[in-house]
Amino acid sequence: MPKKNHTGMTFDKLIEHYFNIAADKINLNPEYLTFLKNPYRELQVQIPVRMDTGKLQIFLGYRVQHNAARGPYKGGIRFHPRVDLHDVRALASLMTWKSALVDVPFGGAKGGVACNPKKMSKEELQKVSRSFINKMDLVIGPHRDIPAPDVGTNEQIMAWMMDQYGIKHGHTPAIVTGKPVVLGGSPERQGATGRGVMYTALAAIKDMGMEPEQVSVAIHGFGNVGQFAAKLLQDEGCKIVAVGDSAGAVYNPKGLNLNDLIKHKQKNGSTVMGFSNGKDISNEELLALNCDVLIPASLEGIIDERNAPNVKAKVIVEGANGPLTLEGDRILEENGVIVIPDILANAGGVIVSYFEWVMNLQEFSWESKEINRELYKRLDKSYKEMVKVAKKENVSNRIAAFMIAISRVAEATHMRGI
Ligand code: NAD
Numbered sequence: 529m530p531k532k533n534h535t536g537m538t539f540d541k542l543i544e545h546y547f548n549i550a551a552d553k554i555n556l557n558p559e560y561l562t563f564l565k566n567p568y569r570e571l572q573v574q575i576p577v578r579m580d581t582g583k584l585q586i587f588l589g590y591r592v593q594h595n596a597a598r599g600p601y602k603g604g605i606r607f608h609p610r611v612d613l614h615d616v617r618a619l620a621s622l623m624t625w626k627s628a629l630v631d632v633p634f635g636g637a638k639g640g641v642a643c644n645p646k647k648m649s650k651e652e653l654q655k656v657s658r659s660f661i662n663k664m665d666l667v668i669g670p671h672r673d674i675p676a677p678d679v680g681t682n683e684q685i686m687a688w689m690m691d692q693y694g695i696k697h698g699h700t701p702a703i704v705t706g707k708p709v710v711l712g713g714s715p716e717r718q719g720a721t722g723r724g725v726m727y728t729a730l731a732a733i734k735d736m737g738m739e740p741e742q743v744s745v746a747i748h749g750f751g752n753v754g755q756f757a758a759k760l761l762q763d764e765g766c767k768i769v770a771v772g773d774s775a776g777a778v779y780n781p782k783g784l785n786l787n788d789l790i791k792h793k794q795k796n797g798s799t800v801m802g803f804s805n806g807k808d809i810s811n812e813e814l815l816a817l818n819c820d821v822l823i824p825a826s827l828e829g830i831i832d833e834r835n836a837p838n839v840k841a842k843v844i845v846e847g848a849n850g851p852l853t854l855e856g857d858r859i860l861e862e863n864g865v866i867v868i869p870d871i872l873a874n875a876g877g878v879i880v881s882y883f884e885w886v887m888n889l890q891e892f893s894w895e896s897k898e899i900n901r902e903l904y905k906r907l908d909k910s911y912k913e914m915v916k917v918a919k920k921e922n923v924s925n926r927i928a929a930f931m932i933a934i935s936r937v938a939e940a941t942h943m944r945g946i
Contacts (some may be wrong), residue, residue, distance in 0.1 A: 550668060575653055592616045603620055604638060605638075607808070626878055627878055629875065630878070632882040639660070641656055643656060652768050657685045676878075682706075706877075714894070715828070715899060720877050724907055725823060729845045732855065739765070746768075754771065755790060757847055769781055775801050777801075778800045812835060813879065827848055844867045846873045848874070
């Protein structure tokens with residue numbers, strides 16, 4: 529059964545909905561509609577793994593290659609029990625629009641394995657990672673399709689994947705991004721998505737006439753994206769008043785001590801709950817907090833029509849992909865909440881992945897300062913372009929972002945010929 533939110537809409541249908549609105553606004557050639565909306569290729573594979581117990585377990589793995597008009601397919605690999613083809617398809621198309629919006633020469637793809645990495649040993653995870661690459665070997669390559677980390681995967685998993693690909697094809701660091709720096713990974717890649725969230729949040733704060741020191745922030749999801757966004761925004765002067773993870777949230781109106789909180793989370797079985805410098809609250813309470821900026825940085829479909837009316841934040845910065853349902857998005861728009869959409873807000877990861885890929889192909893490396901400067905330049909330009917189109921066309925930031933991205937992919941498609 530496809531996974532639907534409680535209003536019956538799957539994630540891929542939600543993205544298709546935004547695509548249709550934006551395509552209509554730019555008068556997209558009807559011949560291109562179906563072609564650009566749907567993925568080029570979808571691959572489902574079996575990943576049989578002998579678990580530590582000696583039992584054979586078969587996991588399902590997916591890779592969806594959505595569009596490569598502007599460059600090789602590019603997108604992360606998710607290890608999570610909820611992974612299914614609908615989600616991977618939606619995430620793959622978001623990658624196409626994201627890469628186009630921030631103007632990196634990539635197309636869009638996404639992959640995933642339906643497994644629970646939290647309950648697997650390092651050995652088991654390594655077997656899944658290597659087997660995934662063996663099964664995908666036919667369709668990936670440094671000029672064909674380049675995976676990266678996402679929820680439940682990390683630089684260690686990218687290292688195993690690169691190594692596995694190299695066994696057959698020879699050393700090929702450009703086959704994945706998000707690798708450890710020692711294996712050709714980019715400095716700053718690990719925190720790049722959170723850094724991009726910080727840059728776009730600051731741009732929105734500035735547009736509202738506020739200074740970072742006046743701003744309070746709540747973050748839902750305290751993993752890679754959430755933690756880096758929290759730390760970097762705090763460094764800029766913002767007050768991080770609440771963060772939440774899958775177990776619950778913690779709140780301190782005076783601001784949380786993030787270094788202590790991260791240590792607490794590591795010590796306490798991956799939860800922020802029970803932190804002595806804050807009060808435990810539920811994730812629903814976090815979403816309804818009286819704060820300026822709310823950053824959903826966990827999973828899709830978190831803000832829906834049941835909790836959107838309670839949101840008091842002035843700005844939502846979508847660290848996660850697809851954190852708002854259709855109804856949630858509509859309610860926030862009606863209530864005048866500014867939304868910085870995922871395809872811009874969390875594009876820092878793909879931008880620095882692009883730098884990593886270029887460095888690998890050139891067998892050269894850049895310094896952190898250069899990487900962060902270039903990341904800022906690209907996001908700042910894309911933010912300004914999005915806001916300009918939104919104002920000119922009187923549409924939401926999300927539709928403006930899709931309009932820009934679809935136009936670019938359509939133009940590349942036109943020039944190549946379908
Ligand atoms: P992660 O696995 O490192 O962290 C996810 C966090 O969300 C964890 O703290 C987890 O406890 C929390 N979480 C999960 N389910 C939750 C729930 N129901 N309620 C509250 N918290 C919950 O993953 P990540 O890499 O930080 O990715 C987070 C989001 O950002 C995903 O949507 C991902 O697709 C998107 N994203 C990630 C990157 C990247 O570079 N990592 C790039 C672009 C987009």
